[in-house]
Amino acid sequence: xxTLDLTYAEVLRLENIFDRTITDGVTTQHRVxxxxxxxxxxxxxxxxxxxxxxxxxxxxxxxxxxxxxxxxTVLLRDRDNPLSAxxxxxxxxxxxxxxxxxxxxxxLLRSLWNARWKxxxxxxxxxxxxxxxxxxxxxxxxxxxxxVMPAYTIWDSRCLAARQKVFNKCVDMxxxxxxxxxxxxxxxxxxxxxxxxxxxxxGPHALD
Numbered sequence: 001x002x003t004l005d006l007t008y009a010e011v012l013r014l015e016n017i018f019d020r021t022i023t024d025g026v027t028t029q030h031r032v033x034x035x036x037x038x039x040x041x042x043x044x045x046x047x048x049x050x051x052x053x054x055x056x057x058x059x060x061x062x063x064x065x066x067x068x069x070x071x072x073t074v075l076l077r078d079r080d081n082p083l084s085a086x087x088x089x090x091x092x093x094x095x096x097x098x099x100x101x102x103x104x105x106x107x108l109l110r111s112l113w114n115a116r117w118k119x120x121x122x123x124x125x126x127x128x129x130x131x132x133x134x135x136x137x138x139x140x141x142x143x144x145x146x147x148v149m150p151a152y153t154i155w156d157s158r159c160l161a162a163r164q165k166v167f168n169k170c171v172d173m174x175x176x177x178x179x180x181x182x183x184x185x186x187x188x189x190x191x192x193x194x195x196x197x198x199x200x201x202x203g204p205h206a207l208d
Contacts, residue, residue, distance in 0.1 A: 066132040067096045093199035099140045102152045108167050138180040148188040
């Protein structure tokens with residue numbers, strides 16, 4: 001049963017289908033089901049800006065929409081030479097594809113953005129994009145590759161719980177101080193590598 005008060009990551013920890021110790025090694029009836037559906041009408045304007053084929057949870061579609069729009073702005077509109085293969089200094093473009101591989105970080109970003117969306121949905125698109133960038137920089141940017149925490153491991157409930165503590169601390173301090181500065185000052189962090197925050201057109205997450 002899904003409890004509304006739980007985050008996406010916490011729901012995953014309730015029943016770990018990858019941990020055979022829970023069932024004493026007995027094969028369970030769990031299956032991975034892939035469904036191909038038509039795009040719901042309410043998100044059609046969003047997916048029109050995305051790739052033709054997407055394999056991901058549709059509840060994250062708004063996040064990918066703003067990432068894709070920023071990619072178009074930074075890589076095409078604002079570049080003198082769009083064919084240049086130089087590294088692009090933009091933390092959102094550089095980190096978002098990696099964050100997309102971390103469901104718990106992505107869920108944190110989604111929940112905070114959904115709350116912010118209520119106040120910016122009637123504003124202009126540039127204002128919405130700026131607000132999304134602000135949310136990203138104060139959450140995912142501060143957590144991924146910066147905060148010291150266990151690597152994401154879907155079958156390790158202790159690992160997921162430890163990561164959730166870091167997320168909660170980040171959110172609490174963001175709400176209290178309206179900035180991630182206090183979180184970074186009190187949370188053990190790794191040294192910053194500027195190349196981690198630069199988008200490489202020839203890297204593993206290059207855009208077509």
